[in-house]
Amino acid sequence: xxxxxxxxxxxxxxxxxxxxxxxxxxxxxxxxxxxxxxxxxxxxxxxxxxxxxxxxxxxxxxxxxxxxxxxxxxxxxxxxxxxxxxxxxxxxxxxxxxxxxxxxxxxxxxxxxxxxxxxxxxxxxxxxxxxxxxxxxxxxxxxxxxxxxxxxxxxxxxxxxxxxxxxxxxx
Amino acid sequence: xxxxxxxxxxxxxxxxxxxxxxxxxxxxxxxxxxxxxxxxxxxxxxxxxxxxxxxxxxxxxxxxxxxxxxxxxxxxxxxxxxxxxxxxxxxxxxxxxxxxxxxxxxxxxxxxxxxxxxxxxxxxxxxxxxxxxxxxxxxxxxxxxxxxxxxxxxxxxxxxxxxxxxxxxxx
Amino acid sequence: xxxxxxxxxxxxxxxxxxxxxxxxxxxxxxxxxxxxxxxxxxxxxxxxxxxxxxxxxxxxxxxxxxxxxxxxxxxxxxxxxxxxxxxxxxxxxxxxxxxxxxxxxxxxxxxxxxxxxxxxxxxxxxxxxxxxxxxxxxxxxxxxxxxxxxxxxxxxxxxxxxxxxxxxxxx
Numbered sequence: 001x002x003x004x005x006x007x008x009x010x011x012x013x014x015x016x017x018x019x020x021x022x023x024x025x026x027x028x029x030x031x032x033x034x035x036x037x038x039x040x041x042x043x044x045x046x047x048x049x050x051x052x053x054x055x056x057x058x059x060x061x062x063x064x065x066x067x068x069x070x071x072x073x074x075x076x077x078x079x080x081x082x083x084x085x086x087x088x089x090x091x092x093x094x095x096x097x098x099x100x101x102x103x104x105x106x107x108x109x110x111x112x113x114x115x116x117x118x119x120x121x122x123x124x125x126x127x128x129x130x131x132x133x134x135x136x137x138x139x140x141x142x143x144x145x146x147x148x149x150x151x152x153x154x155x156x157x158x159x160x161x162x163x164x165x166x167x168x169x170x171x
Numbered sequence: 172x173x174x175x176x177x178x179x180x181x182x183x184x185x186x187x188x189x190x191x192x193x194x195x196x197x198x199x200x201x202x203x204x205x206x207x208x209x210x211x212x213x214x215x216x217x218x219x220x221x222x223x224x225x226x227x228x229x230x231x232x233x234x235x236x237x238x239x240x241x242x243x244x245x246x247x248x249x250x251x252x253x254x255x256x257x258x259x260x261x262x263x264x265x266x267x268x269x270x271x272x273x274x275x276x277x278x279x280x281x282x283x284x285x286x287x288x289x290x291x292x293x294x295x296x297x298x299x300x301x302x303x304x305x306x307x308x309x310x311x312x313x314x315x316x317x318x319x320x321x322x323x324x325x326x327x328x329x330x331x332x333x334x335x336x337x338x339x340x341x342x
Numbered sequence: 343x344x345x346x347x348x349x350x351x352x353x354x355x356x357x358x359x360x361x362x363x364x365x366x367x368x369x370x371x372x373x374x375x376x377x378x379x380x381x382x383x384x385x386x387x388x389x390x391x392x393x394x395x396x397x398x399x400x401x402x403x404x405x406x407x408x409x410x411x412x413x414x415x416x417x418x419x420x421x422x423x424x425x426x427x428x429x430x431x432x433x434x435x436x437x438x439x440x441x442x443x444x445x446x447x448x449x450x451x452x453x454x455x456x457x458x459x460x461x462x463x464x465x466x467x468x469x470x471x472x473x474x475x476x477x478x479x480x481x482x483x484x485x486x487x488x489x490x491x492x493x494x495x496x497x498x499x500x501x502x503x504x505x506x507x508x509x510x511x512x513x
Contacts, residue, residue: 010217013200020341023194023365025400025511027477027484029355046352058196059338060233062402062475066486068418074301076239078281080271081293088264088294093430100422110420110488122423123430127298127469130416130489131476133233134302135198135336142198142334144237146281147301163484165477167338167401167509169196170362181388184371191512194365229367230509231404245472247410249452251442252464259435259465298469304404305473306369306507313369313505315408317452318472338509340367 017137019058021169026054030162034070034153037121038086041151042077043162048141050164057139059168064131066163069121069155071128077148089154093123121154128152136168188308190229192340197225201333205241205324208292209257212322213248214333219312221335228310230339235302237334240292240326242299248319260325264294292325299323307339359479361400363511368396372504376412376495379463380428383493384419385504390483392506399481401510406473408505411463411497413470419490431496435465463496470494478510 028050032041043063051061065072075085099119101107132149135142151162199221203212214234222232236243246256270290272278303320306313322333370392374383385405393403407414417427441461443449474491477484493504 007203007212007214007216010201010203010212010214012217012221013202015197015199017196017198019196020193022362023511025359025361026357027359027400027479028357030352031355032349032352041349041352043349043352045349046354050354058198060336062477064475064477064484066484066489068416068486068488073297074239075293075296076281078272078278080274080278080280081290084270084272084290084294085297088297092263092298092434099426101420101426103422107420107422109422110418119423119426122417123426125417126415126427126430127434129300129471130474132301133235133304133475135233135235135334137198137334142235142237142336144239144332146239147237161486163477163479165402165484169194178374178383178385178387180376181372181374181383181385183388183392184373186368186370188367188369190367191364229369231507244468245410246464246467247452249443249449251445251449251451252461255441255443255461255465256468259468263434263469300471303472304406304475306404306406306505308369308505313406313408313507315410315503317410318408340365 017058019169024056024168024170026166028164033159035157037153037156038089039153040082042148043151044148047149047164051141054166055170056136056166056168059136060133061136062131062133062165063149064163066161069118069125070160071125071152072132073128073150073152074132074147076146089124092127093120095120118155124154188229190340195227195339195341197337199335204330206328208324208327209260210324211253213319214322215319218320218335222312225337226341227307227337227339230307231304233302233304233336234320235334237332240289240296241331242296242323243303244299244321244323245303245318247317260295263298264291266291289326295325359400361511366398366510366512368508370506375501377499379495379498380431381495382424384490385493386490389491389506393483396508397512398478398508398510401478402475403478404473404475404507405491406505408503411460411467412502413467413494414474415470415492415494416474416489418488431466434469435462437462460497466496
């Protein structure tokens, strides 16, 4: 028995954008210096400015962290909520838990001179994402009222790089 | 020492689609009224209909929630499994846990007249995603046999808006 | 009160890629045979080869699992870390936990002849993603130093299929 797929509560509201035209691809880099972990850095303003300057009228923007211990997440920017989310991440993979990745007596792969213990940061990243993709409508990110985009530092303060990659069609 | 990247078990099966042509971007909105939380609303049928009507032969569709307490997820539509997944989300961020976001004596940011306690919903959303992106092959979503796409209500019943954003090339 | 969106620590580094040209869409399939769960299969080398052969100079590649109990994840390839991440997934949704999906005396939907108990695998998948999207710059994936892409088997060893879907513009 297949579950019914039609749900009378779901409404299609017609095409709100349609475009067929010259393809455009734009990529910019953001760099930021984090100071703590878990830390949520709101990059909404900078991403919105890149979208506005790109000339893309419709399409999508992918915001991509180039790191394995810093993630990208869309959620609300309310300072107390950021504390809650930091706590929940630390419960899912505690900083003082045991991680084989931190056992430098056993580990031989990807060892750096200044290697630090960051197994918790990789494991917190497991629950988050490396990127978020947001539709572009009429030259702007189609965000709902409370949506903001964060770089989430999970390891420790340092310089981080985020790619803002737009694929769409021109004005 | 770098880990070996080649794995003889991985096979490339040749190009199954290739197209170079006029770019197409289409965006439609779905609206739905949820009734409970966590609630999984199967929107596969409606997304498939939008893809079929779009005229996109190859490319991808991004299904995007415009909310911070409602997520998008691909998984199997089996009613008992939906109960299991709801339970696991509630264990990761319990509704009766302590959330600073719910302390209206301290909180000053993003306060509405009808503010309700939904710290758990934001924290459950942390583990899920705001969107899913699915390849389009020959004018259809390239879903595997059991894959269905859900809007996941995490807060309480209300009207929700989902964008279905297609970037591809024409028939 | 709106939180301040400008953060003087965030720097825009100028456009590193911009292209307006003929759209290109390419899709290839990878197949692999998994042997265990949770198992991380590194498919970076094969995805990079598909991107290189595609002729796409700028754009993005979406790596998509066609399964509900096998996920796609970007993280570091360090063997001890893969053990840590497997353990954390098993803590989030233990294999010996109770799942209604596994109660074949109650379940009537999506039952196969060789149905096996895999509620834990679906619930672990809830925390991961069905796909990851990576920008393409100058014909290559724009990965940071430690980033590798994995198919994550959550159920048991079997044949799995991954789509590698590129949307971009030509050289």
